[in-house]
Amino acid sequence: MDAIEALMSRVSVPPKLLVEPAPEGESLDEIMATAMRAPDHGALQPWRFHIVRGDARAKLGELFVEALKKRDPNADEAAIAKERARPLRSPLVIVAAVKVSYEKDNVPKVEQIVSTAAAVQNMMNAAHARGFGSFWATGKNARDAHVKAAFVLSEDDEIIGFVYFGTPRRGAGTKPRADSSAFVAEWA
Numbered sequence: 136m137d138a139i140e141a142l143m144s145r146v147s148v149p150p151k152l153l154v155e156p157a158p159e160g161e162s163l164d165e166i167m168a169t170a171m172r173a174p175d176h177g178a179l180q181p182w183r184f185h186i187v188r189g190d191a192r193a194k195l196g197e198l199f200v201e202a203l204k205k206r207d208p209n210a211d212e213a214a215i216a217k218e219r220a221r222p223l224r225s226p227l228v229i230v231a232a233v234k235v236s237y238e239k240d241n242v243p244k245v246e247q248i249v250s251t252a253a254a255v256q257n258m259m260n261a262a263h264a265r266g267f268g269s270f271w272a273t274g275k276n277a278r279d280a281h282v283k284a285a286f287v288l289s290e291d292d293e294i295i296g297f298v299y300f301g302t303p304r305r306g307a308g309t310k311p312r313a314d315s316s317a318f319v320a321e322w323a
């Protein structure tokens with residue numbers, strides 16, 4: 136698939152519609168290599184990616200349950216079950232994090248976040264170009280100190296995504312997109 140064709144046809148695939156096979160081996164290596172092609176001001180390499188698959192997904196679900204119970208000791212069984220099952224919806228979850236550096240005054244935190252976001256988008260487009268699907272999610276777990284600690288992050292570091300990968304159950308589908316002209320203007 137040509138690069139523009141890939142960019143123009145990517146759509147998010149809901150996690151529960153992502154099934155085996157997920158990218159693995161060389162396919163996954165290739166996807167991760169595209170992350171390293173993101174623009175990176177100051178070459179800080181602020182991104183950290185954690186591959187969660189197989190039984191580790193259940194462990195991530197338990198971590199989400201722990202975090203929920205800390206946030207809400209009265210959480211009901213339905214809410215607990217939802218957190219437990221969350222990472223099990225897809226065969227592969229990649230946790231995308233930003234290890235924030237204050238080493239360079241000219242590269243503020245926001246730039247490190249957007250750089251990591253660009254890396255995630257590269258990964259999603261690369262996955263799509265190879266016939267896989269993906270979905271970028273965050274939610275309360277992404278901002279939770281207990282979850283961050285499990286990924287060796289401080290409270291100031293950021294989890295910017297739990298990115299779900301797999302093969303779209305029924306093809307990736309299509310989605311109408313806005314005309315760019317509504318968001319683009321000549322500035323003079």
Ligand SMILES: Cc1cc2nc3c(=O)[nH]c(=O)nc-3n(C[C@H](O)[C@H](O)[C@H](O)COP(=O)(O)O)c2cc1C
Pocket residue numbers: 145146147148270271272273274295296310
């Ligand atoms: C940083 C970020 C976080 C997101 N978090 C969630 C989320 O937690 N739950 C959700 O349903 N969609 C979330 N989304 C939106 C979906 O990933 C997706 O972009 C949206 O459903 C639109 O689909 P599309 O990418 O095909 O346009 C998030 C998107 C971004 C960029």
